[in-house]
Amino acid sequence: MSNIDKIKAELEQFGIDSLENLEQFRLKFLTKKSELQELLSEIKNVAPEERKNFGQQVNELKQKAQQMYEEFKTKMEFQAVKANNIIDATRPSTAISTGSMHPISIMMNEVCEIFEKIGFSTVSGPDVEDDWHVFTALNFPEEHPARDMQDTFFVELHPDILLRTHTSSLQVRTMEKQQPPIRVICPGRVFRNEAITSRAHCIFHQVEGLYIAENVSFAEMKQTLLYFARQMFGEETKIRLRPSYFPFTEPSAEMDISCNICGGKGCALCKHTGWVEILGCGMVDPNVLENCGIDSTKYSGFAFGLGIERMTMLKYRTNDIRLYFENDVRFLQQFKAAGDL
Ligand code: PHE
Secondary structure, eight states: OHHHHHHHHHHHHOOOOSHHHHHHHHHHHTSTTSHHHHHHHGGGGSOHHHHHHHHHHHHHHHHHHHHHHHHHHHHHHHHHHHHHTOOOTTSOOOOOOOOOOOHHHHHHHHHHHHHHTTTOEEOOOOSEEEHHHHTGGGTOOTTOGGGSTTTOOEETTEEEEEEOSSTTHHHHHHHHHOOSSEEEEEEEEEEOOOOOOSSOOSEEEEEEEEEEETTOOHHHHHHHHHHHHHHHHOTTOOEEEEEEEETTEEEEEEEEEEOTTTTTSOOTTTTTSSEEEEEEEEEEOHHHHHHTTOOTTTOEEEEEEEEHHHHHHHHHTOOOTTHHHHOOHHHHGGGHHHHOO
């Protein structure tokens, strides 16, 4: 027992400060012939009732010595690497977690790319707008409900300044600056004073398109939108147009695509109709062209606008719009592969 105490004290006092020292430590405590190991062979000389205690203490010492050895070894190696400036380039690195594109950005880019392929160019503009660009130039009557405080966020103290409720304001901005032919696609964030639910949010994203030239027909609009629907949702996708109303287009329509979940047979998503609405569209009203300085006797065109959150929900089959604003990493990570740059 006194030998154990002696070795224990030696172990505690042993300072290791070099690789030679480290080797001495190994010889003294860890090799078969070391004092510590030899203690074990003493066990036969220990009284039987003491043997258990003796064995336990020797083992503890051995473990401690082993642990000290490993720690010092790592420290010495690290110091050697530092001193010699050695970097082991073959060592596996720790993974760095990188961010990824947000699903809404992925979808906005995808929509823009589909239209860029057929000659549209992408433009952007301010989120904070004035009444002219969002409503008046777009032929909204004075008493139109969208102008109401209920739907639009106005800037306090200045009733003319508001958060745009649609990206149609970019149609106006483009036509004011440029004469036809015009072929633009306008992605952006929009704001509406609505209660937040699983299907609606007060902030969302739209992509709007505008095509103005001579003799543009409704048939061209239909074919352009069919091309888009097939690129986005697959070649077998069908479209249908239903008559609708927007102040800035005449005639106006809403477009449905055949439900991409049930393939048109009817399911919960399409409320058993086989169709889901994805966008609004129409031929630009001549009043709008004139408001923006374009000769409506010479030019005509079409416009369309779609909600990105809705498209993303359809494409990725998520059922709650709020997921796109909460930014829970567990949700966002699922879009990593598609959005990685
Ligand atoms: N601006 C409309 C909306 O926000 C969509 C639209 C755009 C409709 C262009 C027709 C033409 O709902």
